[in-house]
Amino acid sequence: xxxxxxxxxxxxxxxxxxxxxxxxxxxxxxxxxxxxxxxxxxxxxxxxxxxxxxxxxxxxxxxxxxxxxxxxxxxxxxxxxxxxxxxxx
Numbered sequence: 001x002x003x004x005x006x007x008x009x010x011x012x013x014x015x016x017x018x019x020x021x022x023x024x025x026x027x028x029x030x031x032x033x034x035x036x037x038x039x040x041x042x043x044x045x046x047x048x049x050x051x052x053x054x055x056x057x058x059x060x061x062x063x064x065x066x067x068x069x070x071x072x073x074x075x076x077x078x079x080x081x082x083x084x085x086x087x088x089x
Contacts, residue, residue, distance in 0.1 A: 013048060020051035027058055034064040042071050050074055 004012075024043055028035045046054065054070065061067050 017048045017051060020048065020055055021046075024051065024055055024058060028067060031058075032061060032064045032067055035067070039064065039067065039071075046074065 021044055025040060028039065028043070032039075043051075043054070057070055058067070061070070
């Protein structure tokens with residue numbers, strides 16, 4: 001296996017992050033009426049781990065309120081809602 005420098009590793013992580021953001025934005029725009037610039041900005045601020053969790057959670061969202069409810073603890077407290085979180089409690 002070739003040696004991967006920290007710069008290459010960072011580049012790969014940034015690529016995965018941008019890919020996750022683009023997928024989430026496409027899905028949210030298509031599935032969630034009312035998805036707007038503030039929602040996009042909130043998604044773009046998420047770290048890779050949160051993006052990966054959101055990519056899964058988004059499949060269960062029915063409304064933009066579901067997304068906003070999921071994002072609230074991430075932005076307020078810096079933690080990830082668990083996968084399968086009932087964002088509707």
